[in-house]
Amino acid sequence: MRAAMEAEAVASELCSGHGRAYLDGLVVDGKPVCECNTCFGGPDCSLFSPDCAADVDSGNPLFLEPFWMQNAASSAVLVAGWHRMGYQVNDQAHISTELEKHIRKLHSVVGNAVTEKRFIVFGAGSSQLLNAAVHALSQDKSTSPAGVVVTFPFYPAYKEQTEFFRSNDYKFLGDAALWKNASDANVNIIEFVTSPNNPDGQLMKAAVQGDYAKAIYDHAYFWPHFTAIPAPADEDLMIFTLSKLTGHAGSRFGWALLKNETVYQRMAAYVYENSVGVSQDTQLVALKLLQVVLQGNGGDFFDFGSTTMRSRWETLREALSVSNRFSIQEIEPQYCSFFRQVRVTSPAFAWLKCKRDEDEDCYTVLKTAGIIGRQGTAFGGGSRYVRLSLIKTQDDFDLLMRKINALVSDERVDSKQVEDHNQP
């Protein structure tokens, strides 16, 4: 109880709505120190630095934080000092049965994945599971290392991670398109398929087909706040993460749904050798969060998430509608079986293109204007593209829009001047 009260006291600390104080944050003179949003400062985060750049580089999913603050009472969880101290739950499985049940129920309610007769492996975020999957799929006997491929533009962590661990069993080969008809090349292909895609939000299918190819479906963004859900995904190997579902990136929790028992055992072995399973504290927190998400069959939660994302997209689309200099990706509206209506999608990222001939280095164009995105080249997408994260705090988004509006406004002044100049 004391712990509960302590937590509430910290939570009630005022940071002007532009920051937060945590139980494990710094304490000065007996008072918790506010951790401010980017571009806000001062003891209560009320000082705004207007010249500060809009940092929309990372995919930090803080757009959902207000939902959890509004639902603080139902989503808080008390971890006892003696909570699941041992290594094992359910013999060797290291995973919580109740959490597994809730995950299956969530997929069934949302309708985004088939879970019947599927094995589940938990991981420390999807990151750990991505490499566990590459490991598992690369263990089939072959004379040469398996080749890991992607369709451009792609999430750069696949390449980084695959290369970082320097395994004898796999190597990164790049563009999937080059391996579409490679069954004679004596190399097994492992394809990362991100659907919806990061950076551009498109729903994707594996490019390489055939006995020699296996796909890892990264469904991090396959949730109703980002995309229409046309039908339940039913792939052999699918990976999901709490980070982009509930926004709890800091908790490091992900899961894989698997059809094949051997692949399941190999991935479970990887997680065991790597970290002896996933934190029991995290599993307890994840269970509580999913219980809240599932209240009212996900209605409140996904309404909040998709309302926020759609509002941001509307604002962004409207601002850019008068621009000839910048464009963003178009995704066809689709029927969403969760919301039971045709939906305009609202992906986590804008994939912005600089259209002017002289703006070939789009990242620098934006940076000069006070917008820090992620370079299109990082995704194999070309220097005319920049990824802008739309899932950070409202402050981050507001600042982004302030900078974008200024850019578009300059553009109109420029073109007005050109018009004036061209008049006889």
Place this chain on the structure above:
Amino acid sequence: MRAAMEAEAVASELCSGHGRAYLDGLVVDGKPVCECNTCFGGPDCSLFSPDCAADVDSGNPLFLEPFWMQNAASSAVLVAGWHRMGYQVNDQAHISTELEKHIRKLHSVVGNAVTEKRFIVFGAGSSQLLNAAVHALSQDKSTSPAGVVVTFPFYPAYKEQTEFFRSNDYKFLGDAALWKNASDANVNIIEFVTSPNNPDGQLMKAAVQGDYAKAIYDHAYFWPHFTAIPAPADEDLMIFTLSKLTGHAGSRFGWALLKNETVYQRMAAYVYENSVGVSQDTQLVALKLLQVVLQGNGGDFFDFGSTTMRSRWETLREALSVSNRFSIQEIEPQYCSFFRQVRVTSPAFAWLKCKRDEDEDCYTVLKTAGIIGRQGTAFGGGSRYVRLSLIKTQDDFDLLMRKINALVSDERVDSKQVEDHNQP
């Protein structure tokens, strides 16, 4: 508050002292289901199966669970639904500043490690850090993969893990003794030094010295409940884990203390690529646990731990003192700077030897007598040895002693019969 009450209700569920019910356990007819200790069953864990084997295989550190139950009020922590949702704390470091401070303070209070001017990396248990360390130390330029070596008997995870990840950069080479004078072999050596050693509890130093050799000191058991602390350890690369300090193996939290900044950056990069840091929920729990440990400068906590372990060792030593068939390791008493007295050690494991000629397969001898240990051969220690875990629940230990007493009693009956038979 509701969460707190919910937790207390679950905690107060009675499982006869032979089990526990958790917040995230199964619920039947609205009541949480007891999870019973090994060999106990029934709805309230009161049914004891006397024929059930004593399972002392794993190093599950549940001997500390009663301490945390006794300190339930001070050790519980409320995790808010909006607790540190983002990927990052303190820029790229992903680690809690307060937790880092507490770790340094703990080492200073216990006197078991120098932390001044040391970098700290957090990991998902020491497991993740062990391989991160091998990775970090293997990145120095060399024509061939680095060789990973150990002194026998050794903790088998080093070999398993090193081989599992199939890296181009390192391979397991086995016995350190063979590499003591190998500076001409053009291979960099990475030596795992476990001190106190698992399985036998001896304090250890690196066997291989020289420019071509680097050591990973695994100090999992270097705490006052297991060993005398002669002086603060001051090695280049030292790894500790919450599992064997507070008993929270399920939380998956460990840390490395590092002198070298490049090694620090490589290990941090490994943890980032592998799992994007360590769960914030776990970091919050770890902070609370260390705050409790540090109350009264660690006195209460380490008194509880060492009293429990010493009592178990006394019981075990006494039972075996009349045996000619079995022996256990002897470790010289040493001055412990934490307790400020000469201390008999009380390691986590008994390293038991079968002395009779016919008992060459000691594991099977014990198994037949209802004791499941871990085979000496798993540690490279020979089949006459078996590791017995002394850090599981009191029930596990009591059952072990019941079986050992029966074995020793049989032995005395046997020798009495031999004596009778030998009489003229």
